[in-house]
Amino acid sequence: MRDETQGMDRRDFLKAAAVAAGAGAIPRSASAQDAPAIRAEVDAFLKDYVAKWVPLDTAAGRAAWSASTDVSEAHTAAQVAANQAVNEVVGAPEVIEKVARFLAAKGDLTDIQVRQLEKVRLRAAEAPGTLPEVVKARVEAEAKQGAAQDGFVYTLKKPDGSVENPSANRIDQVLLTSKDMDERLAYWKASKEIGAPLRDGLLKLRDLRNKVAQGLGFSDFFALQVADYGLTVDAMLALCDRIVADVKPLYAQLHTWAKHQLARRYGVDAPAGKIPAHWLSNRWGQNWPGFVEGVDMDAPFKGKTKEFIVEQAERFYTSMGFPKLPPTFWTRSDLYPADPASGRKKNSHASAWHIDLDHDVRSLMSVEPDNQWFDTAHHELGHIYYFLAYSTPEVPHLLRQGANRAFHEGVGDLIGLAAGQRPYLKQVGLLAPEAEAAPATTFLLASALEGSSIVFLPWAAGVMTRFERDFYAGAIADDALNAGWWERVGKYQGIAPPEDRPETLCDAATKTHINDDPAQYYDYAIGTVLKFQLHDHIAREILKQDPRECNYYGDAKVGAFLRDILRLGATRDWDAVLREATGEGLTARPLVSYFEPLKAWLEAENQGKTSGWPE
Numbered sequence: 001m002r003d004e005t006q007g008m009d010r011r012d013f014l015k016a017a018a019v020a021a022g023a024g025a026i027p028r029s030a031s032a033q034d035a036p037a038i039r040a041e042v043d044a045f046l047k048d049y050v051a052k053w054v055p056l057d058t059a060a061g062r063a064a065w066s067a068s069t070d071v072s073e074a075h076t077a078a079q080v081a082a083n084q085a086v087n088e089v090v091g092a093p094e095v096i097e098k099v100a101r102f103l104a105a106k107g108d109l110t111d112i113q114v115r116q117l118e119k120v121r122l123r124a125a126e127a128p129g130t131l132p133e134v135v136k137a138r139v140e141a142e143a144k145q146g147a148a149q150d151g152f153v154y155t156l157k158k159p160d161g162s163v164e165n166p167s168a169n170r171i172d173q174v175l176l177t178s179k180d181m182d183e184r185l186a187y188w189k190a191s192k193e194i195g196a197p198l199r200d201g202l203l204k205l206r207d208l209r210n211k212v213a214q215g216l217g218f219s220d221f222f223a224l225q226v227a228d229y230g231l232t233v234d235a236m237l238a239l240c241d242r243i244v245a246d247v248k249p250l251y252a253q254l255h256t257w258a259k260h261q262l263a264r265r266y267g268v269d270a271p272a273g274k275i276p277a278h279w280l281s282n283r284w285g286q287n288w289p290g291f292v293e294g295v296d297m298d299a300p301f302k303g304k305t306k307e308f309i310v311e312q313a314e315r316f317y318t319s320m321g322f323p324k325l326p327p328t329f330w331t332r333s334d335l336y337p338a339d340p341a342s343g344r345k346k347n348s349h350a351s352a353w354h355i356d357l358d359h360d361v362r363s364l365m366s367v368e369p370d371n372q373w374f375d376t377a378h379h380e381l382g383h384i385y386y387f388l389a390y391s392t393p394e395v396p397h398l399l400r401q402g403a404n405r406a407f408h409e410g411v412g413d414l415i416g417l418a419a420g421q422r423p424y425l426k427q428v429g430l431l432a433p434e435a436e437a438a439p440a441t442t443f444l445l446a447s448a449l450e451g452s453s454i455v456f457l458p459w460a461a462g463v464m465t466r467f468e469r470d471f472y473a474g475a476i477a478d479d480a481l482n483a484g485w486w487e488r489v490g491k492y493q494g495i496a497p498p499e500d501r502p503e504t505l506c507d508a509a510t511k512t513h514i515n516d517d518p519a520q521y522y523d524y525a526i527g528t529v530l531k532f533q534l535h536d537h538i539a540r541e542i543l544k545q546d547p548r549e550c551n552y553y554g555d556a557k558v559g560a561f562l563r564d565i566l567r568l569g570a571t572r573d574w575d576a577v578l579r580e581a582t583g584e585g586l587t588a589r590p591l592v593s594y595f596e597p598l599k600a601w602l603e604a605e606n607q608g609k610t611s612g613w614p615e
């Protein structure tokens with residue numbers, strides 16, 4: 001198929017996409033009402049909508065919080081009831097009818113009204129009251145899937161016959177550190193067991209999610225999620241393909257280097273082509289932390305408390321002029337692993353919650369004192385500071401969101417990137433001496449492999465985005481979910497399963513987002529590109545420092561720059577916000593240039609070795 005976007009610059013690319021998605025300029029309405037009258041009607045409608053929606057949404061947020069932090073039948077039932085109540089308001093047929101009428105006259109409305117109405121429309125499309133049975137079935141199926149996921153207990157039979165129930169943190173630790181191939185394989189396989197019981201629920205959810213989205217005219221659920229960017233699915237896929245292509249040369253070099261490095265570490269031969277999945281330090285190979293020799297990123301956290309991790313992350317934000325977190329953040333959040341003796345089961349994946357669209361902000365984590373949680377804590381606090389920055393009288397409740405979802409992901413990641421810079425780590429005593437002495441390329445290598453960086457992008461923009469798009473578009477057969485998953489993992493990441501993965505399993509469903517944050521993973525890919533773009537601007541234009549060795553800590557100018565983006569929420573077009581902040585539309589150029597010195601180093605290291613894998 002011809003790529004219609006070829007040859008356009010990014011500005012044209014986004015404009016074309018926006019028009020295709022129906023966000024272009026609309027002629028003034030031919031409605032009987034004059035503009036002031038319809039504007040007044042819209043204001044009244046929005047006021048009434050928000051007055052009903054916010055309290056119910058808050059109650060649903062509280063119920064979801066309880067269901068995710070303390071899995072029980074009672075909490076699941078309460079979550080279903082609370083979601084049903086909010087859906088009756090947001091998906092009411094009257095709301096759908098009015099929003100369609102108002103948006104048909106959008107040329108007569110103010111920009112801020114249109115933006116709010118778009119959010120109302122997308123919210124209604126998640127739960128259209130015109131399909132009450134489907135909406136009800138979806139709410140129940142979502143809650144059931146969430147409880148099945150969050151309540152799952154991993155089981156592992158040890159060689160001595162004993163049985164272990166490892167936490168997700170424990171599995172990650174083994175994959176990060178073990179050199180015993182049998183042990184690695186056992187833990188990797190145990191980590192995939194959660195997929196099987198989630199398989200049928202996922203298929204059911206796919207159909208229900210598609211049905212609700214189609215109720216308001218979206219081709220499928222993936223298209224509904226993409227619509228929040230004002231983009232068509234084709235435009236989003238083109239954007240993601242471009243990200244994959246931009247990092248492919250460096251990814252291929254990292255892939256070759258890592259494969260040989262790991263083979264040496266495990267004392268085995270490097271296979272031709274793909275890397276076996278259980279060789280890698282992450283359950284999905286989404287990043288590859290911890291194997292750059294001579295840089296033990298965990299060392300500085302030995303002897304620190306888990307509380308220190310979150311408090312140090314808060315200090316980074318306050319040092320730039322952000323306020324201290326509200327006391328209720330600390331009392332209401334659930335930041336550390338549940339005590340196994342308590343029997344309480346909670347979601348094991350980090351998240352940030354804006355419960356009341358005001359100052360009730362919370363985070364769910366299972367923080368341990370290590371480098372990965374240090375990075376994640378900065379990520380989650382980025383969400384929290386974003387929530388707080390736009391919870392002001394200037395921002396209508398409906399627009400208390402990121403400029404787009406990728407901005408929300410990118411901000412905390414940006415601070416994570418800043419908190420991983422050597423000058424900062426040194427200043428606060430968190431730089432291990434060997435990391436300080438390591439050549440710049442070694443340190444750069446670690447950052448290309450870890451967190452959301454180069455290795456992350458073929459996974460986020462490739463595997464996850466393509467799998468979910470094809471899954472919701474009906475291009476992956478129900479009895480070929482694992483085949484479809486591994487085909488994409490092989491193509492984009494160059495990773496192979498260690499052994500046959502039968503269709504009774506469902507490896508895609510082992511990834512929490514597939515179940516409970518569906519069809520949105522490109523947010524992280526775009527957020528990663530955005531992070532490097534903002535970082536490059538901050539380092540060069542504000543700090544006047546090298547982007548690879550810079551220090552935001554204590555800099556009020558950087559804080560002011562960020563707050564000026566955050567406080568807008570979704571009141572402005574995201575492309576315009578980005579251009580005003582950095583002078584450019586979305587571009588992977590700063591990301592690629594950040595790692596430029598690494599590429600030459602890797603090419604020299606990989607000389608004589610065959611790169612790549614059969615796709």
Ligand code: X8Z
Nearest residue numbers: 286350351352376379452524
């Ligand atoms: O899910 C997350 C955050 C919460 S929004 C911890 N991330 C993605 C993941 O873990 O898969 C951050 C990077 C990608």
Ligand code: ZN
Nearest residue numbers: 379383408409
């Ligand atoms: Zn996030």
